[in-house]
Amino acid sequence: MSMMSELTFFLGLQVRHLETGIFINQAKYTKELLKKFGLENCSTASTPMNSSSKLDKDEGGQNVYIIAYRGIIDSLLYLTTSRPNILFGVGYPIDSSFNLISYSSVHYAACKIDRKSTSGMCQFLGDRLISWFSKKQASITMSIVDVEYLAVGSCCAQLMWIQQ
Structure with missing residues (x-):
């Protein structure tokens, strides 16, 4: 040493x-x-991205080399x-509670191309955000109830994982 x-x-x-x-x-x-x-030399973009921006398939775009993309x-x-600075954001003060709270949201059939829904969730421990994600759902659903059911099920699975 x-x-x-x-x-x-x-x-x-x-x-x-x-x-x-x-x-x-x-x-x-x-x-x-x-x-x-x-x-x-690419231009920067603010985060989070403007929610009014609509992303569509680029029909005239170039094919992506999958290995480079991955x-x-x-x-x-x-x-x-x-990122070490995330540690500061989720650090817990002494007076912070340990109540686990979760929120879930769905945008039904949000994608114009394949009509798949987008779901998102976030988990808080006390007043600190500890986990979040947003993704397009893997299957197409026929009703908003089905979409909500899938999103809540995924949210519950995440909560159970955090608790263990």
């Missing part, structure tokens, strides 16, 4: 030791990802799950 130097990089995280504390960021990893996938998605998933 005495021959090891001070930690500066670990799994894509940059570590800086200063007198005021230890600081962690992912700027280098993020820039490398942008360069690797040829996205360093590489981008996997890299972004790692980047977002390893």
Whole structure:
């Protein structure tokens, strides 16, 4: 152990030791990802995205190389799950309650192309958001009741996983 130097990089995280504390960021990893996938000159977009924007199929667009696409998605998933600043957002103050609360929502037949619905959910522990997701449902349903049933079932499964 005495021959090891001070930690500066670990799994894509940059570590800086200063007198005021230890600081962690992912700027280098993020820039490398942008360069690797040829996205360093792309324009930025605010998050969350404007809810009035409608996304449709690009009929005249180019085909996507699936291996590169999966590489981008996997890299972004790692980047977002390893962000150290999320720890601050979900840190629990001493006076915070441990009540588990969940919300679920559905947009029935939202996709113009395949008529699949979009469902979303979020879970709070006390007043802190700890989990969320939004996705297009895998099947087409015939009524709003069926869509709501699928969304609530998925939400309950997530709650049971969190509780265990």
